[in-house]
Every structure is written in C-alpha cells, then in structure tokens.
Amino acid sequence: MKYSISTLAKLSGVSSRTLHYYDEIGLLKPAAVSENGYRFYGTQEADRLQQILYFKAFGLPLETITSILDSSETQIHHTLQCHYQQLAQQRQALDALLAALADTLATYEGEKEMNDQEKFAYFKEHTLAENDTLYGEEARKTYGAQTVADSQKKWQEMPQTVFAQLSADEESLMRLLKELLQENPADLSSEKAQTAFTKHKQWLSQAAPFYTPDYHRGLGEMYVSDPRFTAYYDQRAGTGATLLLKQLIDYYTRKNSSATK
16 A cells, blocks of 8 residues: 555544654655655555554653664564553553442442442552552562562452551651651661661561561662662652662661571
8 A cells, every 4th residue: 555645644643744754853754755755655654653653652752762663573562562561451450440439439329338448459459550560570580470479469468457557657667768868877776767677677577478687688689779669769758768778678687687696
C-alpha cells in the first residue's frame, strides 16, 4: 500500500505538519520522495507510525522513541510488551478501586456491610501491586522468587492493626531520618539514630517473611544501589536519607551481632 502524506494523515489522525516534522528529525522518513517533493509512505512506515503513537501515549519523549525504534525488533517488542503489562496492571488496579468504591457506596446506602478487613483490603492489594511493579524484579533476583512470594503472602494476610502500625513506623522513620540529616553529620550512636534503626527493623520484621541481620544489611545495600529505592527515601526524607539509613543498618546490625557473641 502506498500513501501520500495527506492520506496517511487522515488515516492516522496525525497532521501533515507533524509528519513533516517527524521526517525532519529522522523519526519517520517517507519510503520515497517524488521529483516534485511529494512524500509517499508504505506499510512499513505506517507500522512505524503506529509504534510512535503507542510510545507517545506511554508518555515517552520523541528522542527516546527514536532510540527505541532504531534498535532491534526484539527490543521494540520487549518495550511494547513491558508497557502492555504496565497498562494491564493499571487497569486491574482501577477495576479493584472501582469495586472497592462500589462496596463502600453500597455500605453508605445501607445495601451492604463491610467489616474492617474488607475496608482496607484494596489499599493493601494496591500497595503490594505498586511495590511489585517498582521493585519486584530486582527483589526476585536478589532474594529469590519464593522469598518474595512468602513476603507478599504475609502482607496480604496481615491484620489491619499491624498494617496501620507499619505505616506509622514508616512515617516515624522518615521523620527521624529527616531530623538526623539536619545534624550533618549524624551521630549514628545517638538515641535518635538507634530509634530510627529500630523503626526500620520493626517494619522489616513485619513486612518480610523472616528477619536476620544479614538480610537487613542486604536490603540496605539494595537501597543504595538501586535508584528507585534511593529516590523513595531521598524524596520523602531528604537527599542522603537512603545512604544514612544504610549506615544505620550496618552500624546497628553489626553492633548487635557483636554484643551477642
């Protein structure tokens, strides 16, 4: 199939001006240009334009899209597949939110009663899914699929009182890290530093399938080596919070281990 630029514009919903621009930046070149300067596109170019529109819908900048499309077919397929999985997870999360909201509305209208466990089930599932999307792959590589599965099972079955305490411990930890950062340098041996470590240990002991000092230190290493974990703590408690937390974990797990020998 052969398309003029105006025909492809009508077919795709992309303006002729935009197609001209894509040609200028090397994102979408026509299959042929006639002597009088008319651009013509074939099926291969139509396929590439479809991919461009997908990646634009995913929120990727044109420079990144160009890089992806100029790579191998395997890489293009992998990138599309990853975004498909993310969209599927988002749809699943939205469906779950709608279902939870419908139950809540039914409760308000006297059509249904929700126990305390049901009231918070969605939020636990949402947190679990969000964490798995962000960190699941790295966690499975580091600790194994079974450990991650056990941790998720423990999280799903967690009583609401424990879940609420975990959230409170995390908020306290962030506040303490923020305060310790302001001391510059932080005194790792201070009561405040020890409290921060204890909060994280309590959180980990409840959230993970087991607790050992080595496991705790390994988690600290992953925090500073993975930009996603670093961003999580640094954005909430301040730049350097992740490194400080790792230092606290190293200091107290080794200190406590020495004390028990």
